[in-house]
Amino acid sequence: MAPSFNSSNSLYDFVVRDGNGVKGLVESGISEVPERYIQPPRERINGHDSRACDAPAIDLSKMNGAEREKVVGEIARAAESLGFFQVVNHGVPLQLLESLKDAAHAFFSLPAEKKAVYCSGVSPSPRVKYGTSFVPEKEKALEWKDYISMTFSTEEEALQDWPDQCKYDFSFYSSSLFVSPLINISNI
Amino acid sequence: MVREIVEALIGKLGVSLKDSKMEGLLGMKMVNMNYYPACPNPEVTVGVGRHSDMGAITVLLQDGIGGLYVKVDQQNDADKAEWLEIPPIPGALVINIGDTLQVWYPRI
DSSP states (O other): OOOOOOSHHHHHIIIIITSOHHHHHHHTTOSSOOGGGOOOGGGOOOGGGSEEOOOOOEEGGGGGSTTHHHHHHHHHHHHHTTSEEEEESOSSOHHHHHHHHHHHHHHHTSOHHHHHTTBTTTOSSTTEEEEESSSTTTOSSOOSOEEEEEEESSHHHHHHHSOHHHHTTTHHIIIIIOSOEEEEEEEO | OHHHHHHHHHHHTTOOOOHHHHHHHHSSEEEEEEEEEOOSOGGGOOSSOSOOOOSSEEEEEOOTTOOOEEEEOOSSOGGGOEEEEOOOOTTOEEEEEOHHHHHHGGGO
């Protein structure tokens, strides 16, 4: 049975305090977005009015060949203008990318109480934090997102602190990517 | 890969960074896994609000759903801001220049 969120507080407790997150909210059987999640119009992005970026992805394998200067030029132009670009043939095995998405799904599929041990304030490590939205205690409108955030400088730190589901194939982080992979899993 | 991109950008300025400086720029790493459940009214919500990333570089792995938008830099007021969608390309990674590199870059 769907829990009733008859006050903003009960919703907040369920989603934030008890670690159910937006995922738990959706699985509780809601049929519409609770008031607390409705963004003011100026914060919304109207996908129909925006156009898709048509810049071609940059082929990183050419960094080591005759076209290096050209590729570096493409990277520099993209970095200085939009600040965003896509790369292909980046040397990170595609199978590894898939395994990262699997790892994320494995973590978020855990029961709320298993995820909640990583909530801010109770997490066994300051480097690992599970949460929802961005700063829910301060936000008027909440973001439709759950996350787990893990920082590290060395592999040992990560192996010690991270949830087992996320440790999967750790060598990937240090060798191929080196820094800050931000994994984005949606399920719409 | 990240080091290669950053070195290429810095090399373009005609300088090279000492290892210790590079470590200062890239040594601290953060992995975020974001989960956006199916939303019954996606038109009134946001998964992540407008923001810039504070690190040196973000490597983003999208799934096939999409929904990543980038604000096009312009002088006009914010209400007229143009947003470009970065469509997911299978096997590709999205690179985002973060605040740290943006601030560092012209000063290196």
